[in-house]
Amino acid sequence: MACDFTNGKCFIWNEGGCNGDNTIKFLHHLAAWLGPLTVPTVIIWDGASCHTAKAVQAEAARLGFPLVPCPGIAPDLSPIEGLWEMDA
Numbered sequence: 001m002a003c004d005f006t007n008g009k010c011f012i013w014n015e016g017g018c019n020g021d022n023t024i025k026f027l028h029h030l031a032a033w034l035g036p037l038t039v040p041t042v043i044i045w046d047g048a049s050c051h052t053a054k055a056v057q058a059e060a061a062r063l064g065f066p067l068v069p070c071p072g073i074a075p076d077l078s079p080i081e082g083l084w085e086m087d088a
Contacts, residue, residue: 002030006039020053027056031063046070 002011011033016022034041043065045051051067060067 002033002043004034018048018050020050020056023050023053023056024059027059027063027065031065037064040066042066042068044068044070 001013004010011030013026013029015025041064043060045067047069050056057067
């Protein structure tokens with residue numbers, strides 16, 4: 001899932017498990033959804049291995065997405081975390 005806080009839109013894409021290949025596919029779909037980047041578009045990700053893989057990071061850079069690591073505990077930066085609490 002990606003949130004465009006400037007325009008109040010969300011992009012949800014779920015095709016397969018969380019791995020490097022699918023994360024790269026997500027980045028490509030995200031780039032198509034956003035269209036030509038006219039403003040900096042920063043991706044804030046947690047430390048999951050599919051986010052930190054060198055191939056994923058290289059592809060994000062190639063597509064023009066700066067990556068910023070999300071702090072270990074930052075529910076305000078990662079609202080999806082609230083869903084996991086609901087399962088408990």
